[in-house]
Amino acid sequence: MSTVEIVSFGYLHNAPPTAHLTIDLRHHFRDPHVSPELRYMTAADAPVRDAVLNTPGITGLVDATATAVAAFASGPSAGPVTVADG
Template sequence: MADVEIVSFGYLHDAPPSAHLTIDLRHHFRDPHVAPELRYLTAMDAPVRAAVLSTPGINELVEATAAAVTAFASGPSAGVVTVADGCAGGRHRAPTFALALAERLTVAGHCVSVRHRDLAKAVVER
C-alpha cells in the first residue's frame, strides 16, 4: 500500500495545491454554506458532515477517488500519492470529503495524512 497525502482547500482563498489528483467539489455537490444554520460551522461539526455526505453522488466519488489512488499506488514509481480536493471556501465540502476519503483509504491499508489548508480561515461572504 502507499503513503497518501490529502489536502482540502478553498478555491476562493488561493490556487489549488500541487497534486496527482485534484477533485473540484464546487459545482456538483450540495454547499452547506447556503444554509444559514451551517454557514459558520465547519467539517468538524457533525451537521456539516451529515449534509455533505447525504448529497447524491458524494459517496460514489469517494469510492472512485480511492480506486484512482490505488491505481497510482500500483504504478512502478514509489512515492507519496497526493490528492487535493477543493470547494469554494474550504470549510465544508472539501474537508468532509477529505475525511471520508482518508477513512476509506485507511481501511484499504494505505498510510494517510490529511491537511485542511483553509478550514480555519474566515467564512467567505458571498
C-alpha cells in the first residue's frame, strides 16, 4: 500500500489543504479541545483518543475513509495519498 499522510486543520484558521480526500468533521463530532479536561492534551494522549473513538458513528467513518484511501492508492497513478481532516 502507498504512504498515507493525514493532515489535521481548522476551518476557522485557513482553507483546507490540498488533499486527495478532505473530510469535514465539524458537524460529525465535538472537538475534544472544547472539554476543559482535554484542552491541553493532544491525540498522543489516551483520553483524547478515547473521546474521539467513542463518538457515535466514528467507526463507520474511519472504515469508509480507509476504503477511499485504498481506492486512491490502487489507482493508475498510485502514490502517496493525502487525507485532510478538518
